[in-house]
Amino acid sequence: MNAITTSIHAPKDRNARDARADRSFRWVVTAAGVFVLISLAAAALSMLWGGREAFQTFGWGFFTSTDWDPVQQKFGAFVPIVGTLVSAAIAMIIAVPVSFGIALYLTEIAPSWLRMPVGAAVELLAGIPSIIYGMWGLFVLAPFLAEHVYPWLDENIGPLPLLGRFFSGPPLGLGMGTAGLVLGIMVIPFISSVMREVFLTVPTQLKESAYALGSTTFEVAWDVVLPYTRSAVIGGIFLGLGRALGETMAVTFVLGNAHRLSASLLEPGNSIAATIANEFTEADSQLYLSSLIALGFVLFIVTFVVLAAARLMLMQLNRREGN
Amino acid sequence: MASNVANRLYARRRFKNWLAMTLSVAATVFGLFWLAWILWTAVSYGINNLNLALFTQMTPPPGDSGGMLNAFVGSAIMSLLAIVLGTPVGIAAGTYLAEYANYRKIGTVIRFVNDILLSAPSIVLGLFVYTIVVAQMGHFSGLAGAIALAFIVLPVIVRTTDEMLRLVPTQMREAALSLGVPQWKVTTQVLYRASMSGILTGVLLALARITGETAPLLFTALNNQYWTTNLLEPMANVPVVIFQYALSPYEAWQSLGWAGAFVMTIFVLVLSVIARLVLLRNKLGNN
Numbered sequence: 001m002n003a004i005t006t007s008i009h010a011p012k013d014r015n016a017r018d019a020r021a022d023r024s025f026r027w028v029v030t031a032a033g034v035f036v037l038i039s040l041a042a043a044a045l046s047m048l049w050g051g052r053e054a055f056q057t058f059g060w061g062f063f064t065s066t067d068w069d070p071v072q073q074k075f076g077a078f079v080p081i082v083g084t085l086v087s088a089a090i091a092m093i094i095a096v097p098v099s100f101g102i103a104l105y106l107t108e109i110a111p112s113w114l115r116m117p118v119g120a121a122v123e124l125l126a127g128i129p130s131i132i133y134g135m136w137g138l139f140v141l142a143p144f145l146a147e148h149v150y151p152w153l154d155e156n157i158g159p160l161p162l163l164g165r166f167f168s169g170p171p172l173g174l175g176m177g178t179a180g181l182v183l184g185i186m187v188i189p190f191i192s193s194v195m196r197e198v199f200l201t202v203p204t205q206l207k208e209s210a211y212a213l214g215s216t217t218f219e220v221a222w223d224v225v226l227p228y229t230r231s232a233v234i235g236g237i238f239l240g241l242g243r244a245l246g247e248t249m250a251v252t253f254v255l256g257n258a259h260r261l262s263a264s265l266l267e268p269g270n271s272i273a274a275t276i277a278n279e280f281t282e283a284d285s286q287l288y289l290s291s292l293i294a295l296g297f298v299l300f301i302v303t304f305v306v307l308a309a310a311r312l313m314l315m316q317l318n319r320r321e322g323n
Numbered sequence: 324m325a326s327n328v329a330n331r332l333y334a335r336r337r338f339k340n341w342l343a344m345t346l347s348v349a350a351t352v353f354g355l356f357w358l359a360w361i362l363w364t365a366v367s368y369g370i371n372n373l374n375l376a377l378f379t380q381m382t383p384p385p386g387d388s389g390g391m392l393n394a395f396v397g398s399a400i401m402s403l404l405a406i407v408l409g410t411p412v413g414i415a416a417g418t419y420l421a422e423y424a425n426y427r428k429i430g431t432v433i434r435f436v437n438d439i440l441l442s443a444p445s446i447v448l449g450l451f452v453y454t455i456v457v458a459q460m461g462h463f464s465g466l467a468g469a470i471a472l473a474f475i476v477l478p479v480i481v482r483t484t485d486e487m488l489r490l491v492p493t494q495m496r497e498a499a500l501s502l503g504v505p506q507w508k509v510t511t512q513v514l515y516r517a518s519m520s521g522i523l524t525g526v527l528l529a530l531a532r533i534t535g536e537t538a539p540l541l542f543t544a545l546n547n548q549y550w551t552t553n554l555l556e557p558m559a560n561v562p563v564v565i566f567q568y569a570l571s572p573y574e575a576w577q578s579l580g581w582a583g584a585f586v587m588t589i590f591v592l593v594l595s596v597i598a599r600l601v602l603l604r605n606k607l608g609n610n
């Protein structure tokens with residue numbers, strides 16, 4: 001008797017239990033998804049909150065002031081902001097053409113047996129910790145530039161009008177130019193691997209039709225591959241830009257940590273990330289700390305805009321592919 | 324006359340092509356040259372300074388020689404804790420994206436936010452954890468360091484889980500569901516099993532990524548000259564020790580920094596290679 005009741009009720013019980021378990025499972029994974037959503041907003045808000053004292057004290061002047069004086073408690077973000085933008089710009093000027101060349105080589109020119117290993121090597125190099133780039137910059141590249149390259153620039157390009165202002169100064173080896181170069185080398189693997197992947201999405205028929213019409217390899221790359229992938233290529237470049245803007249360790253070593261505005265690329269400067277990394281543990285007052293966190297907030301907003309633009313442009317290619 | 328023009332045009336196009344190809348090869352050589360130089364520097368400086376004391380002794384006082392045992396242990400503890408914290412949340416969120424919100428607006432938004440989190444500067448995540456953990460606790464701690472690293476692990480796991488689950492054929496879900504298996508069981512016992520190696524790759528890549536992260540640890544775990552396994556105290560870790568030693572004026576510290584950097588680089592490279600092999604084997608197995 002007893003046994004019969006259980007066997008009748010068992011499936012019903014199990015259905016209810018399964019439905020309950022399904023609901024809680026769904027609830028748990030939804031919570032995790034929302035957590036991802038919240039954490040980005042929380043990161044922005046917490047830094048805004050941490051930097052409120054600086055924003056309140058200095059107002060909009062925080063963005064335009066060139067002061068950075070811990071003794072007199074005066075802080076302005078202009079010098080680090082300019083430093084971040086300039087070093088990232090130099091990095092992009094170096095990295096974009098080189099990455100395009102590498103991606104073109106790996107997708108169109110290289111013999112097929114070479115594509116896999118070189119492509120894999122480039123991707124592995126993208127994983128090397130950035131602090132290694134910084135140490136190399138400080139111990140190897142900076143002395144080399146100070147000895148062989150910067151004196152020549154100072155002597156030969158320094159006296160020229162207009163252009164000369166950017167290339168004069170004492171050849172310390174540390175400064176905007178070195179930082180930009182290290183950053184550029186660092187983002188080359190990133191940008192070129194995105195470009196390579198994007199180039200590989202171009203339908204073979206499209207390229208083959210162009211070849212059949214007698215196009216040269218360069219014409220196929222420039223007039224077929226590039227227009228087809230334009231938005232994604234720009235997206236990849238922006239991804240690298242986001243990386244260069246927010247990079248800390250690679251530039252902290254070689255920027256020279258000087259809160260001074262100088263047109264010359266040979267002179268030490270500072271960037272947002274380097275300022276925070278260098279001075280955070282030395283910040284001895286609430287306002288000082290708050291100013292550093294406020295700098296972090298500025299960096300967050302700038303990189304957010306750049307990265308959001310990058311993702312939107314990369315999504316456009318996906319849509320075209322029908323994913 | 325006409326053929327002359329055509330010939331000249333042809334020659335010009337050929338020349339342009341030749342120029343572009345040469346520049347492209349030059350760019351590849353240029354890029355690989357710097358990267359090889361950096362790798363060579365890390366290896367040659369590192370091997371020269373490598374010795375057994377690195378793994379058996381504590382970080383020395385200024386100017387003295389010693390090892391980085393406490394830093395290695397601290398890094399291992401924090402990285403493992405970060406993986407333990409970040410992986411389950413990441414897998415759950417990735418499951419939500421692939422199984423529950425795949426074609427919904429909220430799914431697109433979360434994917435977008437996750438992608439931004441994935442490439443957000445790590446220094447920003449460090450400051451975030453500083454304000455929510457360190458500032459509240461009143462002091463730096465290994466726990467805060469692990470939480471900061473977990474925020475770097477999270478988006479990597481979300482991304483790989485989402486991608487790997489979406490690769491699982493729909494028929495598999497339908498077959499299991501048609502047998503009357505509840506969805507949570509389908510997900511945990513069928514889908515996770517099918518995408519296990521992909522998710523494992525994500526975990527390995529995330530570990531490789533946090534191994535060299537320096538900036539977020541500067542504001543959270545800071546550093547500790549002494550041995551500690553107490554998560555509530557500041558904790559030594561390899562990247563911050565390297566940062567501090569490399570920028571110091573002491574030669575012994577600098578050599579130690581290079582040795583540490585070498586070990587870190589090798590570890591990261593080996594992890595990435597293993598991760599790719601796992602993925603490759605999976606791909607070959609599926610075909």
